[in-house]
C-alpha cells in the first residue's frame with residue numbers, strides 16, 4: 001500500500017511537471033515515508049512484556065501430581081497480560097525472544113522435579129531435592145526461548161515428587177517470571 005502511495009505521488013509529480021517537485025524533494029518525501037513506516041513497525045512489535053508471579057503459600061506435595069501445572073497465584077507484575085493467573089499459562093502476546101526464570105524450594109525431606117514447557121515440549125528441567133536431609137534445597141532455571149505469538153510456556157511438576165512440601169513463605173518464594181527482550 002505504501003509503495004503504491006509513493007508511486008501515485010511520483011506519477012502526480014511527473015504528470016504535473018512542476019518545477020517545485022524536483023528530485024531531492026521527492027527523495028526527501030520517500031525517505032520520510034520510509035522512516036515513518038519503520039517507526040510504525042517498531043511500535044507494532046516492540047511492546048513491553050514482563051511478568052512476575054509467585055505462590056502465596058507453600059505447596060503440599062500430596063496436593064500435586066506428575067505434570068500438573070504450577071499456578072502461581074500472586075501476580076506482582078503482568079505488563080502485556082501474557083500470564084494467566086487462572087491456568088498458570090504464559091501466552092506470548094507477540095513474536096520475539098523471551099527470557100523465563102523459575103525458582104522452587106523443597107523443604108525437609110521433600111523433592112520435586114520442575115519442568116519448563118513450551119507448547120507441550122519440555123525445554124528445561126530442574127530438581128529441588130532435600131530428600132535425604134532436613135532444611136531447604138532451592139532449584140532455579142533460566143531459559144531463553146524464541147516464541148511465536150500464541151505459544152504457551154508454563155512450569156509444571158516433572159516426573160518425580162515426594163515428601164512434605166515446597167516452600168513459599170516469609171523465607172523463600174516459589175516464582176515464575178519472564179520478559180521479552182527489547
Ligand SMILES: *[C@@H]1O[C@H](CO)[C@@H](O)[C@H](O)[C@H]1NC(C)=O
Nearest residue numbers: 084086087089119120152154
Ligand atoms: C494452558 O496450556 C495448556 C498446555 O499448553 C493447554 O492445554 C491449556 O488449554 C491452556 N489453558 C488455557 C486456559 O489457556
